[in-house]
Each structure stands twice: as C-alpha cells, then as structure tokens.
Amino acid sequence: MLNIQENVSLKEYTTFDIGGTARYFVEAHSLSDIEEILAFVKEKDLKFFIFAGGSNVLFSDDGFNGIVIRITVNSMVLHGGDLMCGAGTDLMDLLMFAAENSLTGGENLTGIPGSVGGAVRGNAGAFGTEMCDIVREVHVFNIETGETAIFDNEKCGFVYRNSFFKKNPQYIIISTTFDFALGDKKEVEMKMYNIIAKRNTKQVQNIRSAGSFFVNPIVDEDVQKMFEKDTGKKSRDNRVPAGWLLESCDIFKKRIGDIQAGVEHANYFINMDEGTAEQVMQLSAVAKTRVRDEFGVQLKEEVVLAGF
Numbered sequence: 301m302l303n304i305q306e307n308v309s310l311k312e313y314t315t316f317d318i319g320g321t322a323r324y325f326v327e328a329h330s331l332s333d334i335e336e337i338l339a340f341v342k343e344k345d346l347k348f349f350i351f352a353g354g355s356n357v358l359f360s361d362d363g364f365n366g367i368v369i370r371i372t373v374n375s376m377v378l379h380g381g382d383l384m385c386g387a388g389t390d391l392m393d394l395l396m397f398a399a400e401n402s403l404t405g406g407e408n409l410t411g412i413p414g415s416v417g418g419a420v421r422g423n424a425g426a427f428g429t430e431m432c433d434i435v436r437e438v439h440v441f442n443i444e445t446g447e448t449a450i451f452d453n454e455k456c457g458f459v460y461r462n463s464f465f466k467k468n469p470q471y472i473i474i475s476t477t478f479d480f481a482l483g484d485k486k487e488v489e490m491k492m493y494n495i496i497a498k499r500n501t502k503q504v505q506n507i508r509s510a511g512s513f514f515v516n517p518i519v520d521e522d523v524q525k526m527f528e529k530d531t532g533k534k535s536r537d538n539r540v541p542a543g544w545l546l547e548s549c550d551i552f553k554k555r556i557g558d559i560q561a562g563v564e565h566a567n568y569f570i571n572m573d574e575g576t577a578e579q580v581m582q583l584s585a586v587a588k589t590r591v592r593d594e595f596g597v598q599l600k601e602e603v604v605l606a607g608f
C-alpha cells in the first residue's frame with residue numbers, strides 16, 4: 301500500500317542535511333509501486349524527482365514543488381553464482397552480503413554511501429574499482445514508455461562517473477545482477493576492513509556533505525603539466541582532480557555561512573552547522589569563477605541539484 305505524504309522535510313534524507321520540503325513524498329518498494337506512483341504523477345500533472353540514499357544530491361531550500369520518489373526496492377538474492385540486488389539496497393549491505401558468501405571484486409567500493417541504484421547510475425568508484433567492474437546487467441523501467449528492459453554491461457555505457465542512465469534519466473534502475481568472483485572469505489573481509497581504514501585516514505566518512513562536489517574535469521595539456529609538476533602525480537585520462545584546481549585557487553577551507561570547502565580536501569563541500577543550499581550555491585559560484593579565471597576550466601557539479 302503506497303503511503304504518499306505531503307510537505308515532508310527532505311534534509312533528513314540527505315547526507316548534506318540540507319533541503320526544504322517536498323510537496324509530496326513517497327517510498328517505492330517495488331516496480332509495481334513505481335508504476336502506481338507514476339499513474340498518480342500523471343493524474344495530478346506533477347513534476348517528479350527520484351533519489352535513493354541521498355548521498356549525491358542537494359535539494360533546494362525551497363524544497364521540491366512536485367513529488368519526490370525514494371527508491372527503496374530492497375532485496376538480495378544469490379542463485380548459483382548470480383547475485384541480484386534491488387536498486388534501493390544500501391551498497392554497503394551488498395558488499396557485506398558478498399563477503400559473507402566469499403564473493404570478491406567489489407571490496408574497493410566499501411564505504412561509498414548510498415544505494416546500489418545510485419552507484420550504478422553514477423558509476424561510483426574508489427581506489428581503482430568502479431561499479432562497471434562488477435555489474436553484469438541492469439533491470440530498468442522506462443518512465444516515458446512504461447516498458448521494462450535489461451541492459452548488459454556494455455549497453456550501460458559506463459565511463460568515468462557516468463553512464464547511459466545518467467544521460468537518460470527516464471530510466472529508473474530497479475535491480476542489478478553482479479559479476480563477483482569466488483574468493484576467500486577472510487581475504488575479502490580483510491580487504492574491506494583495510495579500505496575502511498584508508499577512508500577513515502582521509503576523513504571522508506561521517507561528514508555532512510554529498511561527497512565530491514565537482515567532477516574531475518578534462519583539461520588541456522598546459523593544465524595537466526602544471527598539475528604533474530605541482531604534485532609529482534600523473535594526470536589520468538586528461539583529467540586533473542577538481543580538488544587540486546580548487547586548492548590552487550585558494551578555495552580550500554573557504555567558508556560561506558555554514559558551508560565550507562573541505563576540511564581535508566577542497567572538493568568536499570561540508571555543512572558545518574546550519575548550512576543552506578543557497579550558501580552551497582554561492583560557494584560553488586565563487587569556486588567556478590576562480591577556476592575559470594585562473595585555469596580556463598569550467599567545473600561541473602557531480603552532485604545532483606534538485607528543486608532549483
């Protein structure tokens with residue numbers, strides 16, 4: 301039974317802890333819930349926004365004047381070697397379930413907050429592993445046509461922090477089947493433990509932010525050389541870290557109201573207390589202008605903006 305609520309505060313559903321209220325809010329536990337919700341959307345002629353873990357989204361202070369749909373399709377089924385997982389499942393739960401069953405391949409992704417669907421859509425990654433390395437196929441629902449489809453890995457169009465689904469938001473991810481390999485349970489658990497320890501030393505856990513605010517941009521050769529000279533590191537795929545650009549422009553620890561550009565590195569915008577979306581957008585504008593003026597590079601948000 302659907303529970304469509306009115307005037308629901310969105311901030312508690314996001315890791316940024318920011319956002320006004322949704323005119324309507326509903327959780328979708330299954331494909332049939334989603335179909336039912338979309339009938340309601342059509343009947344009321346509403347705008348809608350889909351999210352899940354809320355770890356990569358910034359809701360406006362004015363909230364969302366439509367319906368916000370939280371995907372909570374929560375399931376994990378292991379059949380033979382196939383692990384199938386509902387899109388609303390917490391990514392961490394998936395990795396722990398894989399470990400319990402001695403399945404290896406996703407350990408480097410340990411600690412990335414949010415849902416499996418959100419991670420597939422953004423091709424989330426860390427420490428050299430991306431979702432595309434473990435996804436076999438994705439079960440989707442097209443909200444425009446009402447049809448379901450199964451996309452194999454290639455059809456998902458995965459590239460750095462991007463996918464077919466990010467470019468085609470009419471597709472809702474319902475579930476994903478994974479390609480893990482059989483490994484040693486203790487080794488898998490140890491790897492996961494070590495990754496969490498690494499993330500803790502970088503202090504990227506348990507802060508009120510939405511992760512990296514800007515995507516690492518593709519830059520020209522001059523900027524790549526400046527980065528390599530300054531850091532002694534190689535640029536990858538013609539990209540440099542957005543955090544390095546921000547730090548080079550003195551954005552690190554810049555604060556507007558209660559929003560600060562990092563405590564450890566500048567590309568995590570952090571809600572230090574009672575920060576607002578307006579303050580995030582102001583800090584973002586200052587950062588973009590400085591990077592554009594100094595490097596001729598246009599930064600783009602990795603964080604999804606909703607209700608602006």
Ligand SMILES: Cc1cc2nc3c(=O)[nH]c(=O)nc-3n(C[C@H](O)[C@H](O)[C@H](O)COP(=O)(O)OP(=O)(O)OC[C@H]3O[C@@H](n4cnc5c(N)ncnc54)[C@H](O)[C@@H]3O)c2cc1C
Nearest residue numbers: 350351352353354355356414415417418419424425473511
């Ligand atoms: C402290 C911290 C650390 C982080 N570290 C990393 C990291 O190491 N690597 C990394 O890649 N990211 C990282 N992130 C970012 C974030 O965790 C990932 O982008 C995550 O995969 C987002 O999943 P989510 O469910 O929270 O998505 P949400 O924030 O709920 O939504 C993000 C977008 O995904 C879409 N979406 C969500 N579910 C679905 C679905 N089922 N079908 C279609 N579209 C959907 C939404 O419409 C929205 O556009 C970090 C974030 C935080 C706060």
